[in-house]
Structures are given as C-alpha cells and as structure tokens.
Amino acid sequence: MTTRAVESLLTELPIVGENEYIFNPKDPYEGWREGFFHWYPVGAERGNAGRIKLAGSAFNPIGERTVNCMESLIEMKRQLELKNGPADAPKDPRDAVKRYFDLPPLNEVPGWRQPIRGMKAREYARSLATQIRVYLKREGRPAEYTITIEDSGIGQAPENVHSTLLSLGTSDKADKPYLIGVFGQGGSSAYQACRYSWILSRRHPELLNGAGGGVGWTVIKHVFPKGRRDDYYAYLAAHPDGRVPSLPVSTANPIGLKHGVRFTHVKYDFGKTEPARRLYSALNHLLFDPVLPYELYTGPDRAPDPMYGNGYRLSKLAARDKDVLDKSFEPQLITKG
Amino acid sequence: MKALELDKTFTSGVGQQESYGTVTIRVVVLPPKKNEEGTPEIQDPEESLAESGSGPLDSYLERPRGEGYVVFLVRGQRHDSRDENFVQSELDFKFLKSRTMVIINVDGLAPEAIAELVQGSRQGFYEGVVYGAILDRVVAVLKKDPDLMRLEEDAEQKLAELRAGDEVVRKKLDELIEGHLPGGHHGLPGGEGKGSQGGMQGVGNSLSTQEVVVRAYPTVGDPASGPILEGSPQSETIVIHPNEEYSLAVKAVPEDAWPALKSHQIKLEPTVPEMGAKVEDDGLGVTIKLVFTEPKDSEDYDYPIKTKLTFYANFDGKPEPRLLERSLIIRPKARRPPPPPAKLVEDPTFLRVASRQPVKLVPGGPSCHVRLRWDGEDHLAGGWPPLWTFTARCLSLESFPSPVFSKPRNGRFELLLDAPHGLLTGQSLEFEVEAAGPGGKKLLAVFSGEVIEPPPAPEPRKTKDTAPAGTSERQPPYKLLEVYKKDWDSPCWGSPPWTEADGGCFDEPKEGVPLKLIINKDAAVLQAAREQMIARQLSEGSIKERLGRYEAHVYFHLYKMYEYFVAAKKAHDNDEPGARVPSELELRGEINRVAVTLSSLMDR
Numbered sequence: 001m002t003t004r005a006v007e008s009l010l011t012e013l014p015i016v017g018e019n020e021y022i023f024n025p026k027d028p029y030e031g032w033r034e035g036f037f038h039w040y041p042v043g044a045e046r047g048n049a050g051r052i053k054l055a056g057s058a059f060n061p062i063g064e065r066t067v068n069c070m071e072s073l074i075e076m077k078r079q080l081e082l083k084n085g086p087a088d089a090p091k092d093p094r095d096a097v098k099r100y101f102d103l104p105p106l107n108e109v110p111g112w113r114q115p116i117r118g119m120k121a122r123e124y125a126r127s128l129a130t131q132i133r134v135y136l137k138r139e140g141r142p143a144e145y146t147i148t149i150e151d152s153g154i155g156q157a158p159e160n161v162h163s164t165l166l167s168l169g170t171s172d173k174a175d176k177p178y179l180i181g182v183f184g185q186g187g188s189s190a191y192q193a194c195r196y197s198w199i200l201s202r203r204h205p206e207l208l209n210g211a212g213g214g215v216g217w218t219v220i221k222h223v224f225p226k227g228r229r230d231d232y233y234a235y236l237a238a239h240p241d242g243r244v245p246s247l248p249v250s251t252a253n254p255i256g257l258k259h260g261v262r263f264t265h266v267k268y269d270f271g272k273t274e275p276a277r278r279l280y281s282a283l284n285h286l287l288f289d290p291v292l293p294y295e296l297y298t299g300p301d302r303a304p305d306p307m308y309g310n311g312y313r314l315s316k317l318a319a320r321d322k323d324v325l326d327k328s329f330e331p332q333l334i335t336k337g
Numbered sequence: 338m339k340a341l342e343l344d345k346t347f348t349s350g351v352g353q354q355e356s357y358g359t360v361t362i363r364v365v366v367l368p369p370k371k372n373e374e375g376t377p378e379i380q381d382p383e384e385s386l387a388e389s390g391s392g393p394l395d396s397y398l399e400r401p402r403g404e405g406y407v408v409f410l411v412r413g414q415r416h417d418s419r420d421e422n423f424v425q426s427e428l429d430f431k432f433l434k435s436r437t438m439v440i441i442n443v444d445g446l447a448p449e450a451i452a453e454l455v456q457g458s459r460q461g462f463y464e465g466v467v468y469g470a471i472l473d474r475v476v477a478v479l480k481k482d483p484d485l486m487r488l489e490e491d492a493e494q495k496l497a498e499l500r501a502g503d504e505v506v507r508k509k510l511d512e513l514i515e516g517h518l519p520g521g522h523h524g525l526p527g528g529e530g531k532g533s534q535g536g537m538q539g540v541g542n543s544l545s546t547q548e549v550v551v552r553a554y555p556t557v558g559d560p561a562s563g564p565i566l567e568g569s570p571q572s573e574t575i576v577i578h579p580n581e582e583y584s585l586a587v588k589a590v591p592e593d594a595w596p597a598l599k600s601h602q603i604k605l606e607p608t609v610p611e612m613g614a615k616v617e618d619d620g621l622g623v624t625i626k627l628v629f630t631e632p633k634d635s636e637d638y639d640y641p642i643k644t645k646l647t648f649y650a651n652f653d654g655k656p657e658p659r660l661l662e663r664s665l666i667i668r669p670k671a672r673r674p675p676p677p678p679a680k681l682v683e684d685p686t687f688l689r690v691a692s693r694q695p696v697k698l699v700p701g702g703p704s705c706h707v708r709l710r711w712d713g714e715d716h717l718a719g720g721w722p723p724l725w726t727f728t729a730r731c732l733s734l735e736s737f738p739s740p741v742f743s744k745p746r747n748g749r750f751e752l753l754l755d756a757p758h759g760l761l762t763g764q765s766l767e768f769e770v771e772a773a774g775p776g777g778k779k780l781l782a783v784f785s786g787e788v789i790e791p792p793p794a795p796e797p798r799k800t801k802d803t804a805p806a807g808t809s810e811r812q813p814p815y816k817l818l819e820v821y822k823k824d825w826d827s828p829c830w831g832s833p834p835w836t837e838a839d840g841g842c843f844d845e846p847k848e849g850v851p852l853k854l855i856i857n858k859d860a861a862v863l864q865a866a867r868e869q870m871i872a873r874q875l876s877e878g879s880i881k882e883r884l885g886r887y888e889a890h891v892y893f894h895l896y897k898m899y900e901y902f903v904a905a906k907k908a909h910d911n912d913e914p915g916a917r918v919p920s921e922l923e924l925r926g927e928i929n930r931v932a933v934t935l936s937s938l939m940d941r
Binding site for chain 1: 355356357358359361362363364365366367368395396397398399401405408410412414415438440442444445450460466467470471474478482484485488632649714715716718719723738741742743744746747751753879
C-alpha cells in the first residue's frame with residue numbers, strides 16, 4: 001500500500017471534498033450528500049488534532065497500536081467466555097492472559113519449566129505471537145514506509161467502527177479492568193505520523209450480537225481546511241452518524257481476514273532513522289514486558305521476529321550468561337508521606 | 338516500650354489507607370563489553386555515553402545511548418524512563434551506570450495512584466508526590482544492594498588495572514611532583530603521627546579517658562618521656578586476608594624498657610567476632626597474631642571489613658599508658674569468583690542465612706539485604722502456584738514490617754528488611770525465615786539483627802594535624818609561567834622565537850629573579866589534544882584535570898632538566914671527565930619529546 005495507491009483509489013470514489021462538507025456536531029446531516037462519502041472528523045470532533053498529535057516519536061504510535069491488538073485478543077476471549085455464562089472479570093490484564101492463554105509474564109518464560117498446553121513455554125509463546133503482526137514495508141518510488149499492525153482478535157463490525165476504533169476519549173474500557181489502556185486514544189497518534197491510514201475490520205463471527213458481518217473499512221487523513229488554522233484528522237464516512245463504508249463478508253476470506261483489525265499507516269514518517277533496524281529495539285523497549293507476544297516483519301526475505309519485550313530478552317541473557325546480575329524483588333509497598 | 342509504641346505508629350503508617358500500593362523492582366547489570374583482545378571495556382564514569390561508543394545495553398534502549406536505563410512500566414508498557422545518571426547520582430554506582438537497567442513495574446499501585454502518574458500523552462509520568470515516593474523506594478532498595486556494591490567495586494578496580502599500563506609513567510611523575518611542586522602534599526616519615534594526649538574517648542567502657550603517650554611529631558600534644566611503643570611493620574594501615582595469620586610486632590623504644598611492662602591490653606573497635614588475636618610476649622616485645630576466620634559460605638559481599646586495633650601497655654613507674662593504633666582492613670587477596678552453587682534439587686534440603694550477623698539495621702535507612710541460600714531449583718519459587726513460598730518475620734518485634742524477598746537465582750536470594758523509625762540503637766532483634774513446600778515440608782533459618790545509628794555523613798570538621806605550611810608562606814625556588822602564541826616573539830631557550838613545536842623551556846635564575854619554568858600553552862600537540870578531548874565530549878572537569886596534569890608534568894620535567902643542567906655545568910666547570918653541558922638544541926628536543934608523549938597520554 002502506497003500513497004499513490006491510496007490516492008488513486010480515492011479519485012475513483014464518490015467523495016465530497018473536505019472543504020465542501022463542514023461537519024456540524026449539532027447537525028451532521030447538514031450539507032450531507034446522499035450516495036457520497038464524506039471526510040468526517042475522527043471522534044466526531046473538529047478539534048481532534050490536539051488529542052491525536054501525541055506521538056512524540058515515530059515508534060510510540062506503533063507500540064500503542066500493538067497494545068490495542070493485545071486488548072483485542074483479550075476482549076475476544078472474554079466475550080467468548082461470557083457467551084457460555086456469567087463469569088467474574090479478570091482483575092487485570094495479566095490475570096486475563098493467565099486465564100485465557102495460560103501464559104506467564106513473558107520475562108519468566110526463559111525459566112518456566114511447566115509445559116503450557118502441552119508445549120514448552122517458549123514454543124507456546126512463539127505460537128501465540130502469530131496472533132498479532134506488525135509489518136514494516138518499504139515500497140514505491142520515491143520509497144516510502146508503510147506500517148501495518150493487525151490482529152486476529154475480536155474486531156469490530158462495520159457499524160461500530162466509528163464508535164470504537166475511530167473514537168477519541170469515549171472509551172468503553174473503563175469498566176474492564178482486564179484491558180490495558182483507558183483513554184482510548186493512544187493508537188490514534190499514529191494518524192499524525194503518516195500520510196494516510198487504512199483500516200479494515202471484521203468482527204468475530206460468533207460475537208456479532210446482531211451486527212452485520214461485513215468488513216468495515218475507511219481511510220484517514222490530515223485535513224487542512226481552506227482559510228482556517230484548525231487542522232484536523234478525518235476519515236471517510238458513509239453516513240452522517242459517522243458509520244464507515246463496508247464490504248460484504250465475501251471480500252474478507254480472500255485476504256485472510258477471519259476476524260480482527262488491520263491498521264495500515266501509509267508513508268510513515270520515521271524522520272532520519274532507518275526503521276528496519278531501529279523498530280526491533282524500539283518496540284522491545286516500549287513494550288518492555290508486553291502481556292502478549294507479537295511478530296515483527298521487517299523485510300520481504302526475512303522471517304518474522306517474535307517479540308517478547310526486553311524483560312524477556314534480559315531474562316534470556318541472564319539465563320545463559322552467569323555474569324549477568326538479574327534481581328527481582330517482591331512487591332514493595334509505596335508509603336505515603 | 339518506647340520503641341514498640343513508635344513501631345505501632347509505623348505499622349499503621351503502612352496500612353492500605355496510608356500507602357499508594359506496591360511496585361516491583363528488577364535490576365539487571367550486564368557485564369562490560371569486551372574489546373578485540375577480550376579485555377572488558379569498563380566505562381569511564383567521567384566520560385559521557387555519547388562519547389564512549391556503544392554500550393552493552395544499547396540494544397535494550399529505545400535508541401542507542403538514549404534514555405531508558407530506568408524504565409517505569411504500566412501493564413508492561415514503558416510509560417516513563419530515566420537516563421543512566423539516575424544510577425550514578427541517586428544510587429551512587431557510577432561505574433555501573435552504563436550497564437545497569439532498573440525496571441519498575443507500577444501495576445500494583447492503587448488506580449488513583451496510577452491515574453496520578455499516567456498522562457494521556459504516554460510521554461512520561463507526572464512527577465508529583467507518587468512519583469517521588471516510588472523513586473524513594475527504589476533508592477532505599479538498591480542503594481545498599483550488596484551485589485551492586487560488589488560489582489561497582491569490581492568495576493572500579495578493573496578500570497584502575499586497565500589504566501595501570503598507561504598510568505605507570507604518569508603515576509611516577511605524579512609522585513615526584515607531589516614532592517616538588519608548590520601545594521603538593523608532603524608525606525610524613527614514620528607514619529606514627531596519630532594519637533593525642535587527651536584522646537581515648539570512644540574506645541570502650543572499660544577504658545577511661547586519660548592521658549596516653551604515643552609516638553608522634555612535636556606538633557602533637559605535649560612533650561612526654563619514654564618509653565613509647567613502636568610497631569613493625571610501621572604502616573598505619575594493615576590489610577588482612579581471610580584465613581591468613583598476620584603478625585604485628587610491638588616493642589618499646591628504648592628496647593630495654595620492655596621488662597618494666599606491667600600489663601597490656603588489645604582492643605578492636607568495632608569488634609569483629611570472626612577475628613582471633615593472640616599476643617605472644619618474648620621478653621623483648623610482643624607479637625600480635627591476628628587471624629580472620631572466614632565463616633562458611635562467606636562471600637566477597639561482606640568485604641572489606643574495617644576496624645581499628647589499639648594496643649595499650651602500662652609500664653612500671655609510668656602513670657600514662659602507652660598506645661599503638663593500627664587501622665585494619667580485612668579483605669580477600671583478590672576478588673574471587675563466587676563459589677560454585679550448591680547442587681540444586683527438586684526437593685530442597687536446607688535454607689540458611691549467608692550474611693554476617695548480626696545484620697545491621699538502620700531505622701528509616703536503606704533496606705538491609707540479608708543473603709539467603711537454599712538448594713532448591715529456582716523454578717520452585719515460580720510457577721502457578723509456586724511450589725515453595727518464603728515468609729519471614731521478626732520474632733522480637735511483632736510489628737516489624739513484613740520483609741520481602743528477591744527471586745532465587747542459582748539458589749541465592751535476599752530478604753529485605755526495612756527497619757522502621759523509632760527502634761533503639763543497640764537493640765537486638767531475632768528473625769525467622771521459613772520456606773514452605775509441598776506436603777507441609779518446611780525449612781527454617783533464623784538470624785539476628787542489631788539496630789545501629791546511621792553512619793554520620795561526612796561534613797567539614799576542623800581538626801589538628803601536621804600539614805605543610807600554606808603556599809602563601811612558601812617561597813618556591815622557581816616561578817611558573819605560561820606563554821601564548823601572541824608572546825612567541827619572547828625568548829625560548831635564550832633566544833626568540835617560540836614555535837608551535839615548543840612544549841616549554843626554563844630560564845636560569847638571575848640575581849633577584851628565580852628560575853622560570855615556562856609552558857607553551859599554544860603548542861601544537863597541546864592544541865590537538867585539547868580539540869580531540871572536546872570532540873570526544875569529555876566533561877569540562879575532565880578536560881581541565883587532564884590539562885592540569887599535563888602542565889604539572891611538563892613543569893616538573895623542566896625542573897628536573899634544570900637540575901640536570903646545573904649539575905652538568907658544575908661537573909663541566911670542575912673538569913670532571915666526560916662532563917658535557919647539554920646544548921640548547923638538546924634541551925629543546927628533550928622537552929618537546931616529553932610534551933608529545935604527555936599529550937598523547939592525556940587523550941587516553
């Protein structure tokens with residue numbers, strides 16, 4: 001996916017220009033043209049730039065998106081669990097990962113002796129990593145980087161994409177202690193770091209809860225309205241209430257999208273850094289002890305790197321090198337005053 | 338009782354309402370990188386990481402040589418970090434700073450506390466009271482960590498060894514300069530200057546404060562008559578290696594006074610229970626034989642142990658006791674590799690305390706690390722649920738805060754004791770550690786602790802001692818001068834001009850004008866070395882120190898050249914055979930050679 005490919009697609013679609021449809025939060029129908037896609041503010045908020053421009057560095061948004069993927073897997077397991085009857089919620093993400101995946105903290109895997117689901121701990125962790133995939137691709141002329149972060153998690157039905165994946169600060173996570181983020185906008189910072197973002201989402205078929213089973217999609221871009229200073233981020237909406245376009249479910253199988261979400265960030269801005277080498281270190285640092293492992297693909301001829309975080313890497317190093325000091329202390333009480 | 342009341346207050350202070358929750362702390366120290374020859378490259382703490390190239394932790398940071406040596410995790414995600422200076426400035430491990438990573442997981446904090454820390458931007462914690470309390474805890478746990486202290490000492494020693502080759506020349510010059518340059522410290526012969534007439538306070542209750550006679554310089558105390566005590570070896574500080582006997586001979590001066598000896602006494606302060614002392618009197622003096630018997634399982638962690646030996650002698654007809662003091666440092670000959678771990682088994686058979694007892698507890702001070710050993714496999718203490726669990730309690734004081742453990746590694750682990758405020762100095766406490774395993778199996782270990790006062794922090798103190806006179810009163814036989822490029826038309830070795838190749842020169846003394854030792858501050862070699870140090874981003878202090886050393890060495894060499902020149906001239910004037918006065922060209926060549934050598938050393 002390149003800038004050219006996205007722009008080529010956009011020219012073929014019936015889209016109302018960003019200066020023609022001015023979103024009115026009190027009346028989104030105002031100026032809406034039936035049968036056309038419209039550039040709709042992310043989070044239904046024209047002033048969203050302040051909430052999105054929080055990346056800080058090129059790597060933070062990728063880490064945030066990857067965390068979203070972990071939550072997507074945990075939530076899928078949680079909702080499948082609830083289909084079988086009421087069950088207390090896991091008390092935190094580690095508890096959830098223990099309950100649903102039998103996975104110990106990844107930094108303990110190098111020393112973990114007990115088999116997990118009939119496999120050695122390391123092999124089991126490796127197999128789990130395939131559920132979340134981060135791709136770095138360099139393509140096009142002039143060359144540009146594309147980052148794709150995808151999971152095989154719960155996904156969102158097309159009619160819910162706008163109120164979940166494209167929401168800002170209206171998190172549905174607050175009463176779910178087993179999820180990681182709270183603000184529900186960490187991953188959105190990736191919009192700042194790229195020219196276009198491309199989303200594909202398909203809900204787990206067993207968890208539709210009456211929603212349609214198609215594939216939701218949209219494109220997100222940075223909009224600079226003519227004659228105004230309040231730039232914002234907008235996505236292609238198909239309905240004045242913010243719903244995104246959708247494709248029939250038949251389109252999902254050929255691209256291997258059984259369920260989950262794919263975020264592709266086109267022409268990702270890594271600054272002067274060479275990301276293929278840096279991404280491995282940076283992600284292992286940012287997701288130091290991730291609750292779930294994932295895969296990192298950095299080249300067409302290169303096997304994916306399973307990513308377990310620096311906590312794991314340090315434990316592994318300490319296990320094979322006796323000169324490494326590695327000490328962990330039990331929880332320490334932090335007293336007030 | 339008083340302490341107990343205060344302990345109760347403390348206990349309520351750590352109740353759930355009074356805490357923010359818990360954090361876990363992990364510290365990892367990697368060995369230094371090795372160069373092509375396989376020699377460890379110890380980071381010079383004076384050099385910035387940016388200058389020193391890649392470090393062993395580079396691949397664990399967000400970017401090489403960036404921040405991230407101390408990371409704060411929320412749900413496994415890094416939310417805040419600090420650079421390596423935290424390890425140096427807060428924990429005092431400057432030699433470890435570039436290869437130490439501290440990982441603080443705050444998931445155990447109350448939601449309100451996490452909410453105070455986490456910001457929407459994920460670009461760092463809010464540095465308020467919660468953050469401060471976490472940092473305080475990290476410092477308390479790690480500041481006196483025996484493993485970190487041992488590694489720090491190792492690194493310092495290795496760095497000193499690595500420098501040794503290059504330092505030989507410099508050190509020699511430094512020593513010589515010490516004795517010659519103004520402001521240099523003048524060593525005192527004999528090394529017996531300590532002691533005072535009124536000074537026996539603090540050596541123990543059985544001894545009274547009274548006048549004593551020591552061997553000292555006239556500046557100490559008042560004149561006294563003999564005999565005095567003399568020790569052999571004369572060194573004021575004695576290094577004793579574990580399990581090796583050390584003999585200190587003590588005799589009277591004059592020697593024939595010894596038969597008048599009435600009694601003698603020996604004292605170690607502080608006491609070292611493992612130290613055995615035997616005094617053998619042969620009629621001419623005594624030999625004190627000291628042996629430090631290393632306890633089983635003792636490791637380097639407890640070294641060095643420092644104490645002071647005082648020998649008192651009473652002579653017939655002499656009202657004042659005679660006194661001899663020695664500082665003792667007990668440490669192994671060389672850092673030994675840790676002993677091979679005990680064979681670890683699935684069904685552990687023992688649990689024991691490996692720290693020296695009584696462990697020292699400082700109320701409100703850093704955590705006391707009590708080292709423990711067992712022969713259980715490490716994984717027994719992990720897993721879901723762990724097959725073995727550890728608990729500890731204070732048998733003497735129920736309200737003593739619950740200790741926490743580190744995770745076992747190769748059968749070794751630690752117990753952290755945090756002595757609350759309010760305990761009385763000198764109070765003894767007994768502790769019990771229990772390992773509980775499957776089938777009700779239990780392993781027990783007990784140990785004792787002693788409450789001590791925190792060691793006083795060094796502060797400016799006015800005291801009396803012998804010292805060289807102030808430089809303002811001293812008239813050195815030379816004058817130190819500098820010449821810059823703008824002054825190069827002035828005489829160099831008797832005639833102008835200076836060139837960039839000239840490192841310095843001396844100008845013989847004339848009537849009323851002392852010897853002049855002149856350094857060329859704009860010499861090419863010096864400029865090049867200075868620029869290279871700046872390019873390497875050496876700290877300003879480091880550059881200044883190295884330049885100062887260069888200058889001192891060049892001045893010293895000029896001084897020695899002058900001495901040689903005068904001696905050669907005198908020999909020549911006396912027609913001594915073979916005597917020859919060095920030419921101006923030779924003098925110039927010699928100091929330039931020295932300047933080049935010293936400037937190259939300066940950049941290392």
